[in-house]
Amino acid sequence: MGINIYYYESKIECQCCQKKSTTYKVRPNRYKVVDQDTDFMPIYDGLNPMLYEVAVCPHCGYAYHKSMVRTFGPFMEFVREIYIKPLQKPMSICQERTLDDAIASFKLAYLVAKASMEESLVMANIAIKIAWLYRLKEEKKLEIHYLRSARDFYGQAFASNKEGEERIHFLYAELSLRIGETEEAKKGFSHLISGRDVSDKYKKLARNRWEDYKYNTAKKEKNVNEG
Numbered sequence: 001m002g003i004n005i006y007y008y009e010s011k012i013e014c015q016c017c018q019k020k021s022t023t024y025k026v027r028p029n030r031y032k033v034v035d036q037d038t039d040f041m042p043i044y045d046g047l048n049p050m051l052y053e054v055a056v057c058p059h060c061g062y063a064y065h066k067s068m069v070r071t072f073g074p075f076m077e078f079v080r081e082i083y084i085k086p087l088q089k090p091m092s093i094c095q096e097r098t099l100d101d102a103i104a105s106f107k108l109a110y111l112v113a114k115a116s117m118e119e120s121l122v123m124a125n126i127a128i129k130i131a132w133l134y135r136l137k138e139e140k141k142l143e144i145h146y147l148r149s150a151r152d153f154y155g156q157a158f159a160s161n162k163e164g165e166e167r168i169h170f171l172y173a174e175l176s177l178r179i180g181e182t183e184e185a186k187k188g189f190s191h192l193i194s195g196r197d198v199s200d201k202y203k204k205l206a207r208n209r210w211e212d213y214k215y216n217t218a219k220k221e222k223n224v225n226e227g
């Protein structure tokens with residue numbers, strides 16, 4: 001068998017059933033981050049490594065993302081009871097994935113995280129990635145649905161450091177804007193712009209984003225009135 005030039009096989013030992021398997025990961029020289037969206041979605045040139053972030057065990061169906069922390073002891077009992085038991089047939093998505101496969105893998109991770117009662121921040125970070133995958137698929141309604149879930153989780157989330165907290169506040173405002181809750185977005189951005197302890201980085205990000213939004217809205221209204 002020849003070497004796959006796009007992917008390598010990562011070995012996994014399932015934390016749920018302890019069986020071994022392998023799952024594709026994109027080779028580091030096959031992608032490059034060239035930009036990011038206003039909600040920090042990385043834009044890649046080449047392949048998209050995000051499609052391979054969730055490892056799904058082909059034996060029992062357990063789905064693992066590196067952001068998960070409640071992956072032991074009593075939490076795994078909840079996962080077995082709430083997630084594994086009702087699962088029909090485990091999916092086999094350990095090789096090349098379509099966007100739909102990737103969405104399925106993140107949805108499984110979302111269910112595992114819910115079963116093990118992961119913190120809101122973990123839930124938010126999984127939900128936003130499902131939304132991003134729907135954005136790539138150009139399914140606006142489902143994208144908005146998951147952006148809203150992510151926004152609500154960010155609204156309850158805490159981080160262990162200042163940078164993390166500011167990121168959460170920014171994303172709360174940004175996602176509010178994207179789902180059409182402009183007043184909530186405005187409140188969130190103003191909080192960052194005028195906050196005394198807020199870092200320059202997030203002050204600037206919030207100011208630029210809100211000003212761009214106002215400018216574009218004004219331009220759109222002008223076009224409508226003149227058109």
Ligand SMILES: [Zn+2]
Pocket residue numbers: 014015016017018019057058059060061062
């Ligand atoms: Zn397993």
